[in-house]
Amino acid sequence: MRLRMEEFIREQQKEIVRELENIDGKKFRVDTWTRDSGGGGTSCVLQDGNVFEKAGVNISVVYGTLPKPAIEKMRADHANIDTNVDSLEFFATGLSMVLHPINPMAPTVHLNYRYFETEKADGSPTAWWFGGGTDLTPSYLFDEDAIHFHKTIKDACDKHDKSYYPRFKKWCDNYFSNKHRGETRGIGGIFFDDLDESEKDQENIFEFAQSCLKAFLPSYLPIILKRKDMPYSEKEREWQQIRRGRYVEFNLVHDRGTAFGLNTPSARVESILMSLPLTARWVYMHEPEKGSREQRLVDVLREPREWV
């Protein structure tokens, strides 16, 4: 499974990078790196592009010994992991992507699918699980984009299990939440973690993860193509910058994946923090005008909606 997942995400990385280069017209910078304590990865980053302010499509395959602070961030429910140990042998591979477009009418998108193995708490050789998801973060909300994004993901989920989309949609709204602000990061998508043998057999879950990842291009490309050249004002660009500040808040304060990365010894910080936007803004006491498009977005972030 380690090798199959790695091969799959490598292919997907190539295909996604190729499609995004077609749209942007600029090439990704490709950095292949190795990790002192085991493994490595390939980071593809496009910065200051024509369409994307910053776009990262990274894969990594890392293994070795994990210290306690990272163990605690590794998994949502910690089932099958003894978090009371000082260290743990692990293997992790996954693809992570964040795209921040320049145009404030075009939404930021995030995606991550990963496969983990560790030694089990009961001493038996390995526990394994899949995790991941994808979510959309607009500065200006177009209902049709939200519907298209959610519908494409729902179709991918439904092929495997009709319970997946509703469960993982809710999990996404709960997870990508700036609790200190009382608002979600964006308009959601799906998120799941700890999908293991208690859910379905490994082959089954791998197929599900593959469907999800393959659904990315059809879920996002029509949206970016429709929005990338829309006209916008300086004021709309400023609102986007404020929303980017909220994105940074979520990633640095709440995101377990970022915390896991920053707590993993000899982690590649530049690859972990490629998720941060090129620019962001924090305006004291900024309040959108009543009845404005900005206010409408905030209303939806305060009370997540059903889109399909």
Add this chain to the structure above:
Amino acid sequence: MRLRMEEFIREQQKEIVRELENIDGKKFRVDTWTRDSGGGGTSCVLQDGNVFEKAGVNISVVYGTLPKPAIEKMRADHANIDTNVDSLEFFATGLSMVLHPINPMAPTVHLNYRYFETEKADGSPTAWWFGGGTDLTPSYLFDEDAIHFHKTIKDACDKHDKSYYPRFKKWCDNYFSNKHRGETRGIGGIFFDDLDESEKDQENIFEFAQSCLKAFLPSYLPIILKRKDMPYSEKEREWQQIRRGRYVEFNLVHDRGTAFGLNTPSARVESILMSLPLTARWVYMHEPEKGSREQRLVDVLREPREWV
């Protein structure tokens, strides 16, 4: 002590705000707020000024019941606090300040002095302690500024105890550290926490905290006056924006004060996050040129220096 500390920081807030308005030429916005679960504060914020991009000088007096996640962030060593309880009665008052100047040659400065009381773990009525400090974060390093800043603080410390400055200078370098980057946030200053009866009597420590806070204006004003009108290039402004990104990383990933605030129920998020700069930038794989002034700063942040 609660009332005396509150009165002292109110006076200091007024004096500092007055001096900063003289320098900037623009007025602070003053927001007085009350906290649903007990207490309140006064936030003074100047944004888009002539000298300061963003400047906040806040005081707060809050009390009530603290939940577990906040208890764990409240104190460095947790001595005298039973962190195994689900909640705890507390009182906290303090002044917090962060100034982000526009000119990249002028350093950001942070200051916070606070007084805490809680019920003791052994059931006796109260534990009390003082905490705080101040530190300087330049984008471009002028040795004379670092020396002046540290010397002014050292003089304030030395009046009370010759051991304070060396101990608290080291504590500051250790605390304001972006561990994931292997660099400190800035060129330091002092930081201390948990100063209580095991150190000196309450009167004594209160006098020390007063001296520290009174040393702020003489420590920073000569620096900002010297730097605020220096010429700078677009490239230097960009480097400042990258350093501001690191400032955000520290505050959101590592700062215990911010985490304490965000985990305190009915906290005023806008007052806590006024510490974030108006604008910040994350450039993938940015590397300063060898031998440049930018590189020299990074070298010092990697290996903190003695300035006096």
